[in-house]
Amino acid sequence: MKKIGFVGLGSMGLPMAINLSKAGFAVTGFDLRAEAGQALAATGAKAASSLSDAFAGQDATVLMVVNAAQAEDIFFGQNALAAMPNGGVVVLMATCPPGTVAALAARVEAAGYAFVDAPVSGGVVGAQAASLTIMGAAPKAVFAKAKPVLDAMGSKVVFMGEKAGQGATAKAVNQLLCGAHLAVAAEALSLAEKLGVDMAQMLDIVSGSAASSWMLKDRGARMLEENPRVTSAVDIFVKDLGIVLEAGRDAKAALPMASLAHQLFLSVSGRGLGGVDDSQVIAAYRALQGRGD
């Protein structure tokens, strides 16, 4: 595996493609926005002139796209997969529902290609530092082939199983925790606010006690700001908790806490705030508690 195509050069994909290039892979990256391709080319990698360039002649092509529907459209709608040499490896790293990933993998394999289900955790910071957690699933021989590619983008590459969808499942469990923790942090801080507690002191206490979570420590301070910078948008959790609930529906598993957290993110998005920082899920609580009426 030397020649790697990369589709989706967004805030995550661009630094991931750059890290692949730095690790010695010959990277050809594509994005609908030409400036993203130019940003990649500026680091010494190659900007693809068309989508099929990111597949033609490649040993593997990594997809860091928005969702499974976009991946499917790229593979079969726009027929880019057919440009890849037979036996080539497709690595899907976007967050997608496990069932959808399994179905997509079956189609890709039927067309004569290998498929690696490999969603990530760690955000833009992890993408830039090549310190992502990567939850991979593929037949063992395929996973072994793809491992050096994954290692170039993450510091913790975990083999979740041989079936496509098992990586997506791990990611869904991960996102259930992240999204619900965000909503719980917002609920706790909104209670403190309503009760007139010194918020900075409160955050300091719960960040250092058994009450702490990674999300509380990372997003807590921004929950107290009116217009914080956006590290990840509310609509990302509208999507990701939707995927969690779809995984639950497919398995007939009841997920009451995740379902409630999803409703809170939805209500913030529905107020036109889908693009603001996800710490602003606290806006749902401020509406509930009557602040700012």
Add this chain to the structure above:
Amino acid sequence: MKKIGFVGLGSMGLPMAINLSKAGFAVTGFDLRAEAGQALAATGAKAASSLSDAFAGQDATVLMVVNAAQAEDIFFGQNALAAMPNGGVVVLMATCPPGTVAALAARVEAAGYAFVDAPVSGGVVGAQAASLTIMGAAPKAVFAKAKPVLDAMGSKVVFMGEKAGQGATAKAVNQLLCGAHLAVAAEALSLAEKLGVDMAQMLDIVSGSAASSWMLKDRGARMLEENPRVTSAVDIFVKDLGIVLEAGRDAKAALPMASLAHQLFLSVSGRGLGGVDDSQVIAAYRALQGRGD
């Protein structure tokens, strides 16, 4: 402040009283169970022969009792407070509803005593290591007087305000996070279980990613055990989340995530499992998902 009475020598109270004694205070401890008094006496402190001994002649008396009703009964039902010299300080460290604490403090102060609202976080481990977080509220002069006593039991003593109830409020916010995080961890692991994920691997991933919480890391492994040792019982969170919701009701603050978490703990307690380790809130999910039918 040299002579300190201590009421409630349970799994938290006994090590706290011992730490006070080690720090040089003259401690007289009382518990309804005589063996708890003997355990304290074995460390060099004094076992009170009666409840009023823990008040008579003391500069301050610390209460680490089950709830506010028990404190009220000790003060006014059994009239132990009257045994204390006028101007003595009462330190209530149990987890109680903020409104109840404020009302109790008013009665104690009207009787001629000072009151410190000082709930703790950190569990048995923190009580033993004198590393508790203590959320204190009292008039400034009273708090200053009590501070050396609190410092002997905790490593982080925070002044939350001058009004009794402000400490209890901080503790309620803390417990909202702890209880909800436990329920979310159980939900995530039950989804992983239902989907057939390797649980140990899943726990390893989410313990090291943005999905982590203190509770997940501490209780996660025990959620996978059938009969784990009890570090804190399910019924403690039935009580504590009840206090959280009471604080919310008093302030007319909606707390949907905490309310849902409370229902899950209640359902486990209702199945006769109130005394098992709180990690077993996952039993609510196993019932929901149909495992063990």
